[in-house]
Amino acid sequence: MNERDALRALAADLPHAGDDAAVVDGTVITTDMLHERTDFPPGTTRYTAGWRAVGASLSDVAATGARARAAVAVYADEAFDRDDLEAFVAGAVDVCEAVDAEYVGGDLDEHVEFTTATTAVGDVTEAGAVTRSGARPGDALCVTGEWGRSAAALRLFEEGDDAAVERANELFRFTPRVADGVALAESATAMMDSSDGLARSCHQLAEASGVGIEIERDAVPVHPAVEEVAEGSAERFELAAHFGEDFELLCAMPDEEFEAAAEACPAGLTRIGRVVDEPSDDGGPRVTADGDPLPDRGFTHGDE
Amino acid sequence: MNERDALRALAADLPHAGDDAAVVDGTVITTDMLHERTDFPPGTTRYTAGWRAVGASLSDVAATGARARAAVAVYADEAFDRDDLEAFVAGAVDVCEAVDAEYVGGDLDEHVEFTTATTAVGDVTEAGAVTRSGARPGDALCVTGEWGRSAAALRLFEEGDDAAVERANELFRFTPRVADGVALAESATAMMDSSDGLARSCHQLAEASGVGIEIERDAVPVHPAVEEVAEGSAERFELAAHFGEDFELLCAMPDEEFEAAAEACPAGLTRIGRVVDEPSDDGGPRVTADGDPLPDRGFTHGDE
Numbered sequence: 001m002n003e004r005d006a007l008r009a010l011a012a013d014l015p016h017a018g019d020d021a022a023v024v025d026g027t028v029i030t031t032d033m034l035h036e037r038t039d040f041p042p043g044t045t046r047y048t049a050g051w052r053a054v055g056a057s058l059s060d061v062a063a064t065g066a067r068a069r070a071a072v073a074v075y076a077d078e079a080f081d082r083d084d085l086e087a088f089v090a091g092a093v094d095v096c097e098a099v100d101a102e103y104v105g106g107d108l109d110e111h112v113e114f115t116t117a118t119t120a121v122g123d124v125t126e127a128g129a130v131t132r133s134g135a136r137p138g139d140a141l142c143v144t145g146e147w148g149r150s151a152a153a154l155r156l157f158e159e160g161d162d163a164a165v166e167r168a169n170e171l172f173r174f175t176p177r178v179a180d181g182v183a184l185a186e187s188a189t190a191m192m193d194s195s196d197g198l199a200r201s202c203h204q205l206a207e208a209s210g211v212g213i214e215i216e217r218d219a220v221p222v223h224p225a226v227e228e229v230a231e232g233s234a235e236r237f238e239l240a241a242h243f244g245e246d247f248e249l250l251c252a253m254p255d256e257e258f259e260a261a262a263e264a265c266p267a268g269l270t271r272i273g274r275v276v277d278e279p280s281d282d283g284g285p286r287v288t289a290d291g292d293p294l295p296d297r298g299f300t301h302g303d304e
Numbered sequence: 305m306n307e308r309d310a311l312r313a314l315a316a317d318l319p320h321a322g323d324d325a326a327v328v329d330g331t332v333i334t335t336d337m338l339h340e341r342t343d344f345p346p347g348t349t350r351y352t353a354g355w356r357a358v359g360a361s362l363s364d365v366a367a368t369g370a371r372a373r374a375a376v377a378v379y380a381d382e383a384f385d386r387d388d389l390e391a392f393v394a395g396a397v398d399v400c401e402a403v404d405a406e407y408v409g410g411d412l413d414e415h416v417e418f419t420t421a422t423t424a425v426g427d428v429t430e431a432g433a434v435t436r437s438g439a440r441p442g443d444a445l446c447v448t449g450e451w452g453r454s455a456a457a458l459r460l461f462e463e464g465d466d467a468a469v470e471r472a473n474e475l476f477r478f479t480p481r482v483a484d485g486v487a488l489a490e491s492a493t494a495m496m497d498s499s500d501g502l503a504r505s506c507h508q509l510a511e512a513s514g515v516g517i518e519i520e521r522d523a524v525p526v527h528p529a530v531e532e533v534a535e536g537s538a539e540r541f542e543l544a545a546h547f548g549e550d551f552e553l554l555c556a557m558p559d560e561e562f563e564a565a566a567e568a569c570p571a572g573l574t575r576i577g578r579v580v581d582e583p584s585d586d587g588g589p590r591v592t593a594d595g596d597p598l599p600d601r602g603f604t605h606g607d608e
Binding site for chain 2: 022023024025027029030031032033035037038069070072073074076102104105106107109110111112113115117119121
């Protein structure tokens with residue numbers, strides 16, 4: 001069973017397994033685990049790792065439209081180097097500050113590989129928690145920020161020279177879209193973050209909402225760093241749509257709400273398509289880009 | 305740097321690093337990571353693992369005197385077996401139910417070894433959050449429940465026959481002392497759970513409070529399972545005091561509060577010694593058992 005199938009199996013048993021975070025009495029809770037081998041390419045500093053790991057959980061809070069309150073992390077490694085540990089904590093503290101949350105510590109553990117487990121909690125606003133399942137035909141499909149940033153960073157890590165690695169670290173330190181999520185909670189009918197990439201996220205949102213999705217390739221906002229590492233629009237779209245780990249938000253909302261919502265989003269909001277009422281063709285949800293099927297392909301642990 | 309030194313290094317930087325859990329605006333948050341190799345002996349079922357891992361975080365909530373609200377877990381393994389996963393979740397759900405909390409799911413991750421990271425959140429009561437640092441000379445030193453349970457379980461896992469392994473699994477599924485913690489929050493001047501064993505916990509509480517501690521060996525309540533696996537009082541005390549992972553509570557309180565507190569604790573409360581004002585002799589806190597120094601020896605990852 002790969003991770004996706006396992007998650008589907010779990011979804012039958014738990015109330016919140018299909019969403020980015022669980023909501024209990026107005027408190028949002030979400031947790032993730034990241035590993036050196038799969039999540040932190042050679043060259044990733046511990047400061048960047050702390051920022052990114054805690055940021056990933058804050059992004060899940062953002063996806064529900066909640067305010068971020070606090071985060072904790074478990075830091076596990078073969079040995080504890082004081083500089084590494086302090087750098088990790090500094091990154092964790094800074095990403096929390098970037099979204100007005102507090103990093104309140106965590107735990108240490110000895111382990112065969114540098115591994116970190118992060119948890120963030122947040123508070124649902126008056127607008128309520130947004131899930132993946134409320135998109136309605138006719139809604140505009142929107143994304144925050146610019147896409148392909150993490151894919152570009154990975155290529156720069158592979159280049160390996162100092163300047164490329166420094167730039168890659170900078171790209172890896174994304175701002176979790178908490179302020180955007182809070183603003184979008186007012187109007188979004190469905191929302192999620194883009195852990196698995198744009199294409200796969202569209203499939204997940206369509207499946208959860210029982211709708212179809214049509215996007216336009218040229219409408220997808222591509223991060224400038226993608227231009228630095230990819231040639232031609234096909235490759236750029238591949239990196240922006242099928243890589244993932246950009247931690248931007250994908251949401252649906254009534255078309256007439258778009259202008260006001262876009263103004264309220266610090267990261268910017270772009271309409272990239274629309275929600276349609278043909279939910280499926282051959283079993284999966286119907287998701288198209290410029291009229292052609294958009295494959296449900298992205299980044300899933302266990303698929304590689 | 306071993307785990308204890310690393311934790312001390314961290315304590316300088318973070319407000320809550322010395323306590324079992326962080327408290328932010330009345331919400332308690334705590335997180336842990338457990339691994340197959342170090343925490344789940346051969347024979348541990350996934351149901352027991354789910355119970356115990358989530359229970360460890362609920363125990364940290366209990367140590368602050370807060371009510372437990374919810375827990376999440378990351379489940380990481382080389383491959384996802386549906387039966388294993390469902391058993392883990394069932395254990396997690398059941399331990400949450402045992403303390404009136406809700407298990408609300410989590411995340412999956414592919415990893416080289418079965419590893420789980422758990423997080424629990426709770427709500428501070430009117431009595432406020434209890435820390436390790438408020439013990440005062442003259443206080444009674446008390447513990448909940450009976451000690452040595454996990455040490456006995458480990459020996460039974462080693463025996464390996466079906467009956468022993470079944471009994472070991474049962475011993476591993478402790479009830480987190482949340483109800484006791486809430487009751488003790490009214491009177492406790494300092495409290496913690498016993499992750500690292502009774503002796504080491506006494507040292508930690510003494511150090512955090514700037515006091516000394518005197519305990520009586522015969523007063524320590526030993527779990528009946530210890531009798532099954534250990535011969536003689538010296539070996540029984542060793543298992544009850546120096547092993548750890550019993551997840552009972554250790555606390556200090558004014559002597560005159562003891563009777564009422566003991567009645568309010570479902571797991572029972574035993575007075576095992578007292579807090580004294582000679583904080584240290586040779587650098588470390590002064591902790592004695594029957595007048596002799598009680599070594600600061602227990603279970604710390606990175607020490608083995």
